[in-house]
Ligand SMILES: Cc1cc2nc3c(=O)[nH]c(=O)nc-3n(C[C@H](O)[C@H](O)[C@H](O)COP(=O)(O)O)c2cc1C
């Protein structure tokens with residue numbers, strides 16, 4: 001029960017003496033709320049505007065149902081997928097989430113280690129609390145991707161992409177829905193900006209290109225310069241072309257909601273898309289991610305991988321995403337709550353529970369591998 005996970009001096013203590021940890025995401029969220037100052041918790045949990053889209057993301061899952069097949073010997077489950085020329089043991093990745101030090105002093109380092117120990121790739125944010133090199137070292141040998149917020153001064157972006165390549169990252173995720181930060185009423189009320197407080201500068205304070213530019217503009221602090229750089233409303237399809245010229249890594253676009261944009265991504269030679277509304281944190285009033293998915297799957301027609309996030313809370317949600325024909329699922333807020341509630345061990349617990357929930361759901365749906373799962377019957381009733 002969440003009530004037994006009271007505020008803690010250090011997050012790891014919220015796994016109590018008996019080794020208990022919250023099971024449901026709802027209880028993890030309560031534990032995280034108790035472990036963090038109110039503005040920080042609210043930053044993570046809330047959405048933009050009236051939070052209608054954030055609410056819809058989770059609600060919309062409930063209206064879809066799976067129709068299971070039975071008597072299909074599911075004693076040997078295979079949860080692996082092949083994507084972008086690699087085999088991944090699970091159809092899950094950890095969504096890029098910035099400023100993770102808000103939840104735990106070890107931030108991304110703890111998450112990257114837990115992800116590595118759980119065989120789940122970690123997507124590192126541009127505005128992570130620790131640097132690409134720190135994280136590569138903390139979780140060496142594991143699968144990692146890099147998420148890019150295009151910088152106004154593009155030499156900074158290209159250098160970060162190069163650093164990710166050098167550190168062995170496997171793909172670049174260009175986030176296209178955050179050309180300016182969403183209008184987040186709760187953060188405005190709390191006057192809370194984690195970037196301004198220095199939680200998101202791991203990749204900048206370690207970047208020689210960024211630092212040399214900073215010296216050119218003496219009046220700017222690191223923080224002012226980061227904020228100025230990642231606000232980039234000029235982002236356009238031409239930048240996608242340019243990014244393709246600059247890296248040999250696969251490029252995925254994160255934040256696709258319109259089928260025409262999915263098709264355009266294919267025309268521009270993009271390697272994959274992530275159907276996402278940023279967890280309802282950007283434009284309130286946009287379609288829920290799961291409602292956007294089926295039409296996109298239809299037009300993309302298997303040409304490139306389709307990944308998905310926003311609203312996945314349980315194994316059955318992930319099952320529905322894959323049943324609609326997506327290739328992989330990104331987990332977001334739940335792992336941040338588990339980090340705040342229990343540090344690195346908390347994230348490991350959450351991932352173990354989530355994978356168990358997912359595998360149980362697969363078995364009870366009568367599918368033994370992800371290809372069978374993607375053919376499963378899903379209805380809106
Ligand atoms: C606190 C927080 C910070 C985030 N930071 C980033 C980021 O730096 N880059 C990015 O592409 N998405 C970021 N996201 C969005 C996530 O990648 C993902 O799209 C979203 O969390 C999915 O919704 P869900 O958490 O409700 O499942 C952030 C989300 C949260 C909650």
Ligand SMILES: O=C(O)C(=O)c1ccccc1
Nearest residue numbers: 098099127178195200281
């Ligand atoms: O809060 C977010 O959703 C996000 O993407 C972000 C953007 C800038 C800094 C930190 C997080």
